[in-house]
Amino acid sequence: MLTFPQFKEQIMYGGHSACPGCGSTVALRMVLDAMGPNTTMFVPASCASTYVGFMRSSTEVHAVHCLYPSAFGQAAGFVTARRLAGDDVEVMIWGGDGAFYDIGMDGLSHVAAQGFDIVAVCNDNQGYMNTGHHSSSSTILDTDTKLTPGGMRTGHKEIMDIMVAHNITYAATISAAYPEDLKAKVAKAKGLPGFKFLHLLASCVNWGYEVEIGVKLARLVVTTRIHPLYEVERGEYRFTCLPPQAPVQEYLKLQARFRGTNVEAFQKAIDDRFAIIWEKAAGRVAPLVDDPAGTRMFLQQQPVAAGA
Ligand SMILES: Cc1ncc(C[n+]2csc(CCOP(=O)(O)OP(=O)(O)O)c2C)c(N)n1
Ligand code: SF4
Numbered sequence: 001m002l003t004f005p006q007f008k009e010q011i012m013y014g015g016h017s018a019c020p021g022c023g024s025t026v027a028l029r030m031v032l033d034a035m036g037p038n039t040t041m042f043v044p045a046s047c048a049s050t051y052v053g054f055m056r057s058s059t060e061v062h063a064v065h066c067l068y069p070s071a072f073g074q075a076a077g078f079v080t081a082r083r084l085a086g087d088d089v090e091v092m093i094w095g096g097d098g099a100f101y102d103i104g105m106d107g108l109s110h111v112a113a114q115g116f117d118i119v120a121v122c123n124d125n126q127g128y129m130n131t132g133h134h135s136s137s138s139t140i141l142d143t144d145t146k147l148t149p150g151g152m153r154t155g156h157k158e159i160m161d162i163m164v165a166h167n168i169t170y171a172a173t174i175s176a177a178y179p180e181d182l183k184a185k186v187a188k189a190k191g192l193p194g195f196k197f198l199h200l201l202a203s204c205v206n207w208g209y210e211v212e213i214g215v216k217l218a219r220l221v222v223t224t225r226i227h228p229l230y231e232v233e234r235g236e237y238r239f240t241c242l243p244p245q246a247p248v249q250e251y252l253k254l255q256a257r258f259r260g261t262n263v264e265a266f267q268k269a270i271d272d273r274f275a276i277i278w279e280k281a282a283g284r285v286a287p288l289v290d291d292p293a294g295t296r297m298f299l300q301q302q303p304v305a306a307g308a
Pocket of ligand 2: 003017018019020021023024047098125129130181203204206
């Protein structure tokens, strides 16, 4: 039998069926390690349905494979029943942007508003990837997909804002390139009561990049501020990691999906969006871990944030 000793202490095994260069599986391994062995994971239809697996599982923990619209309700029913039975169990949802932004959003809204004790992770790769890269309502401006040849003309939904508007306990953005920040947020979410939402932006080879650079792209989404790392606890926004800013072109040029992008307009859209989040956070920066990403350097460059 094949074994993968380098992963034997971890909840997710090697040898799963994701594409080489997949950013989601790198993140899932870290998320599961922080969630712990008592976790039951609900997986709406997505690439995870295959790489988590059903005939042969790639995880130590139980995974329940669900229809898109029912995943959130199934998780809510499960956590309620198990807690009533006095069981020590953590419930997590690992779904794509298809489930969170589009097809499952009604169920998501209901369980979030009702405050079920669930850690819901949106594994967002900005498109329906398992079926070959079709746009979803998380697909970012200008992206060339099979449904948007020549580039997406509209902006994406702001899922963090939508979830925060549900008055949930905790919401945070995460990236696989910042493992300490990611694990601290998962641990925090797990320890809080009620509904917790984590927004992962995960690289997918359908974006048209060289397979070696999945994690590099996960770092660039943060440094370019396309996916800034922040958290919202009971309505209060704060950045947890703010590396010095990189130009968006550093990110765009590595992916075929942005072939036709107007770089200047894209940069402006990203800067405008970041300014809105910055304003909501009122300049608050509170790293959860010891500054692995140069946040202090950023603060030195931005006197407005110092002491905020
Ligand atoms: C209601 C419904 N519509 C369509 C499908 C077919 N389908 C299976 S996986 C998938 C793509 C999933 O995309 P996403 O949720 O973004 O996750 P990803 O595969 O990108 O991780 C689709 C469209 C389905 N299973 N159920
Ligand atoms: S299609 Fe994308 S999300 Fe799916 S396994 Fe491959 S790299 Fe990962």
